[in-house]
Amino acid sequence: MGKLVFAAKVTHVPTMLLSEKPGPLEGCRQSAIDGHREIGDRMRELGVDTVIVLDTHWLVNAGFHINSNAHFKGVYTSHEFPHFIQNLEYEYQGNPALGDAIAAIASEKGVFTLSHQVETLDLEYGTLVPMHYMDPEARMKVVSVAAWCTVHSLNDSRVLGEAIAEAVKQCEGKVALIASGSLSHKIWENELYEANNGSFTISREFNRQVDLRVLELWQNGEIDTFLKMLPEYAQFCCGEGGMHDTAMLFGALGWDQYQGKGELLGEYFPSSGTGQANVVFPV
16 A cells, blocks of 8 residues: 655746856845755655656646656757756656656546546646755656646536545555645746846736735635635736646645645845745644
8 A cells, every 4th residue: 555655736937946156146046945845855754656747838728637657868949948947857767657657547537637648748847846855866766747727617626636545555665745846926027027037936916915915825724715816816816827736735735724834945035026935744
């Protein structure tokens, strides 16, 4: 029997990669990188062998989808930010049995989900950036779940989260669940970006204030209150991927019955107009 032993909501901003290169952005995201590395250390201490990443950079327009390949290898350049992420090499083992189990259970629950083992189905940077820092030696298996869901309900994403938790119990090993996405996600308008030092500022003060309140709710363990505001939060603060990663995460943790308190690693920070943080949720 498998066990879910770790869960977190994390940033994946591409400037993390530039932060480690000589130039004007060197060191700019050290706190976020340190948070990822701390998460990786904790996962290794817990004996995690598989990481399920809920990826808000994998866009899907019908059904829910899981990349369950047995092996991932490639060189990634971002289509969105080719000036930020270039030639990122990666290689990970996958966990097809777990991906298949998630899809089967979710579909049984009435949420149509497909598990794919297609060699040419690549990973997106919502998966690659966290894994780059959390598991630099690529010892953990990876299952990537599409979480940029354009025509899906948050309730269905909650059910998919429940299916993830049930599938983990049916399979072998210790599993970590990583919701990879921002808090608010209103990127600066192009014509305003440079004048507002866009890479390091938030585009709307309203969004920042709501983000800070959400972090307060998480840290206080007021998850039920947060879930009541999640649909409006996702809508009015432009949550990344519709915040389907967050609905999946809390679905797996027990939704409004979850009693844990979030732990903020490092600091909340703005990036390209958006709000970002690394938050661990005890399982």
